[in-house]
Amino acid sequence: MADKKEVRRLQDLALEMRKKLLNLCGTYEGVVHIGGDLSMTDLLIGLWHHGMNVDPKNIKMPTRDRFILSKGHGAVCMYIAMCLRGFFDYDEIVRTYGKLDSAYGMHVCKVYLPGAECSSGSLGQGLAVAVGMAFSAKQKKQKNRVFCMMGDGETCEGEIWEAANTAASYKLGNLIGIVDKNNQLMSSMAGEAMSFEHYSDRWAAFGWNVVDIDGHDMNQIVDTLDKLPPITNDKPTVIVANTIKGKGVEFMEKVVGWHAGSLSKEDMEKAMVQVQAAWEKEKVTP
Amino acid sequence: MTQQRPGGPGGPGGPGGPMVRMTRNFGSFGSGRSVVGQTILELGQKYDNVWAMAADTGGSLAAFRQAFPDRFIDVGIAEQNLAGIAAGLALEGNIPFISGMIPFMVMRACEQNRTEIAYQDLPVRLIGTGGGLTSGGGSTHNAMEDIAIMKSMVNMTVLSIGDPNMIKDILILSMTYPHPMFIRLAQGKQDRLLYEPGSITFEIGKGLPVRAGKDATLIAHGEMVFQSIEAAKDLEAEGISVGVIDMYSIKPVDKDLIIKTVRETGNILVIEDHLMEGGLASTVADVFADSGVYPKKFKRLGIPQVYAGFGSAQEQRKKYGYDKAATVAAVKGMLK
Numbered sequence: 001m002a003d004k005k006e007v008r009r010l011q012d013l014a015l016e017m018r019k020k021l022l023n024l025c026g027t028y029e030g031v032v033h034i035g036g037d038l039s040m041t042d043l044l045i046g047l048w049h050h051g052m053n054v055d056p057k058n059i060k061m062p063t064r065d066r067f068i069l070s071k072g073h074g075a076v077c078m079y080i081a082m083c084l085r086g087f088f089d090y091d092e093i094v095r096t097y098g099k100l101d102s103a104y105g106m107h108v109c110k111v112y113l114p115g116a117e118c119s120s121g122s123l124g125q126g127l128a129v130a131v132g133m134a135f136s137a138k139q140k141k142q143k144n145r146v147f148c149m150m151g152d153g154e155t156c157e158g159e160i161w162e163a164a165n166t167a168a169s170y171k172l173g174n175l176i177g178i179v180d181k182n183n184q185l186m187s188s189m190a191g192e193a194m195s196f197e198h199y200s201d202r203w204a205a206f207g208w209n210v211v212d213i214d215g216h217d218m219n220q221i222v223d224t225l226d227k228l229p230p231i232t233n234d235k236p237t238v239i240v241a242n243t244i245k246g247k248g249v250e251f252m253e254k255v256v257g258w259h260a261g262s263l264s265k266e267d268m269e270k271a272m273v274q275v276q277a278a279w280e281k282e283k284v285t286p
Numbered sequence: 287m288t289q290q291r292p293g294g295p296g297g298p299g300g301p302g303g304p305m306v307r308m309t310r311n312f313g314s315f316g317s318g319r320s321v322v323g324q325t326i327l328e329l330g331q332k333y334d335n336v337w338a339m340a341a342d343t344g345g346s347l348a349a350f351r352q353a354f355p356d357r358f359i360d361v362g363i364a365e366q367n368l369a370g371i372a373a374g375l376a377l378e379g380n381i382p383f384i385s386g387m388i389p390f391m392v393m394r395a396c397e398q399n400r401t402e403i404a405y406q407d408l409p410v411r412l413i414g415t416g417g418g419l420t421s422g423g424g425s426t427h428n429a430m431e432d433i434a435i436m437k438s439m440v441n442m443t444v445l446s447i448g449d450p451n452m453i454k455d456i457l458i459l460s461m462t463y464p465h466p467m468f469i470r471l472a473q474g475k476q477d478r479l480l481y482e483p484g485s486i487t488f489e490i491g492k493g494l495p496v497r498a499g500k501d502a503t504l505i506a507h508g509e510m511v512f513q514s515i516e517a518a519k520d521l522e523a524e525g526i527s528v529g530v531i532d533m534y535s536i537k538p539v540d541k542d543l544i545i546k547t548v549r550e551t552g553n554i555l556v557i558e559d560h561l562m563e564g565g566l567a568s569t570v571a572d573v574f575a576d577s578g579v580y581p582k583k584f585k586r587l588g589i590p591q592v593y594a595g596f597g598s599a600q601e602q603r604k605k606y607g608y609d610k611a612a613t614v615a616a617v618k619g620m621l622k
Contacts, residue, residue, distance in 0.1 A: 110406055111405075111406070111407075117377065118373075118374075118377060118402075118406070119401070119402075119405055119406055121401075122397060122401050125366075125370055125397075125398060125401065125402060127370075128366070128367045128368075128369075128370025128371050128373075128374065128398070128402075129370050129371070129373050129374040129377070129402060130374060131367075131370070131371050131374060132370065132371035132372060132373060132374020132375040132376075132377070132378070132382075133374040133375070133377060133378055134374075135359060135371065135374070135375060136374070136375050136378035136379075136380055137378070138356075139356045139357060140378075158366070159364075159366045159367055159370065159398070162361070162364035162366060162367035163367050163370065163371070165361075165362070165364070165367075166359075166361045166362075166364070166367060166371065170359070
């Protein structure tokens with residue numbers, strides 16, 4: 001069991017992050033990919049605030065764990081997780097998001113954002129890049145891990161499975177995939193168009209070590225990250241995190257239209273109350 | 287500019303003759319792939335951040351693989367994945383050399399080349415074999431759009447190499463070049479030897495005038511350079527003085543040399559083993575339009591809008607009108 005105090009600290013951060021996401025969604029003139037942001041909020045808090053070895057004062061620290069956001073449309077979720085860790089300034093994100101020459105755009109752009117490991121936005125491509133980084137780390141005998149956050153929808157792309165095949169073939173134990181399995185694509189629920197049945201078995205069949213968790217249970221997230229196999233493991237690991245798209249906002253949860261959108265002031269305030277209520281229900285008391 | 291050695295092709299140096307030192311074995315064959323394999327091995331010995339990669343097409347990299355198994359990656363037939371992995375390696379400070387067949391390296395992995403490698407401006411080296419109609423595999427394996435595709439990518443440098451020995455200079459130079467590179471080879475096995483090794487200076491963004499002429503200039507890349515030199519010799523025997531430029535650097539291209547050449551001879555013929563649209567000829571035509579320095583006559587020879595079938599490269603070049611005889615006829619037509 002994970003330390004309750006730590007779990008609660010992370011839960012509090014996740015609540016703050018949800019509110020910051022909703023605030024942006026309610027104030028930015030364009031759309032925010034709010035559905036998938038809310039589904040991976042707890043995972044990103046777990047990674048950036050507990051699981052990964054990173055230092056906001058030394059962003060290129062050679063021993064840092066690498067993080068690639070393959071589902072690049074969740075960029076703002078990463079910006080805010082990193083901002084809460086001290087990498088970026090939230091006010092600057094809100095002030096410049098999506099604007100000309102901003103470092104903070106709809107998709108991760110390494111050219112403009114020095115703290116990003118890799119640009120992303122075209123789906124299904126991040127895992128191969130992570131495999132390349134894992135190869136390099138292994139060959140140089142580095143101690144770090146490479147984490148790659150994917151959406152379940154983008155695992156329809158063939159390149160994901162090409163990369164999965166390579167990672168298992170070359171026994172890249174320092175590679176950790178995380179799938180934000182929210183059972184939705186942009187325009188359909190899982191099963192309406194594409195099936196995601198036997199999902200974990202697919203990864204296992206490719207030779208990966210698979211850990212299934214509830215992607216909103218901070219206790220499970222912390223526990224999983226604490227108990228990752230050593231980097232010398234003969235298999236890469238994938239955390240299949242079962243999540244809810246739009247998590248915490250009742251009118252968004254499992255609704256196809258909320259892949260991306262913007263919020264009226266009224267809806268934003270309603271959403272803030274709902275995420276607070278969800279937190280009240282789920283928070284642990286140390 | 288150096289005088290040609292005795293025993294080489296053409297007459298003595300001077301107007302109408304060679305402007306660079308042709309090899310004693312001019313026109314005999316060498317293997318670009320072997321040079322690639324040997325050079326990458328040597329670079330691997332010297333630099334610990336050199337990686338060699340292939341998608342089941344790494345035969346020429348066998349020596350590297352044996353020497354440095356932990357810096358060699360064969361991903362099987364998965365070119366998109368290969369490009370992504372190369373990007374990941376490059377993000378970590380490595381210089382990955384990918385060897386493969388052009389159509390799959392360029393087109394199957396087109397978006398990965400663009401979004402992972404070019405967008406992030408990473409020093410990945412894509413070394414493709416089978417340029418033009420040299421593969422013999424038919425249209426699936428022909429490489430006739432690759433230059434058009436790769437030169438459209440921001441940050442991407444596009445080179446096309448005929449002389450197998452030139453590839454060595456390029457790969458060595460690439461160690462200090464911080465941008466992505468696409469290096470197009472012809473067949474890679476039976477490549478014509480052109481220049482005395484070590485006698486020419488290779489520079490990205492420069493073209494190499496290999497033969498002087500005053501009536502017209504042939505601008506070519508890859509295998510078409512040898513053919514152009516041979517055509518120029520035939521024309522010389524008929525009293526027509528034709529210059530030849532090896533335009534190995536297609537992007538960036540040597541604009542100054544193109545403009546200078548237009549002013550010198552006025553008649554420009556571009557010959558390439560690539561679609562006539564979108565390749566070097568289009569780049570050269572852009573230089574005319576952008577500079578306002580126009581030739582008297584301009585013609586292009588290459589692959590027309592057709593998916594070619596089978597047969598040797600030579601047979602197909604004849605069929606589609608860009609072999610040596612067609613080049614000679616085209617020059618005569620321009621000078622009428």
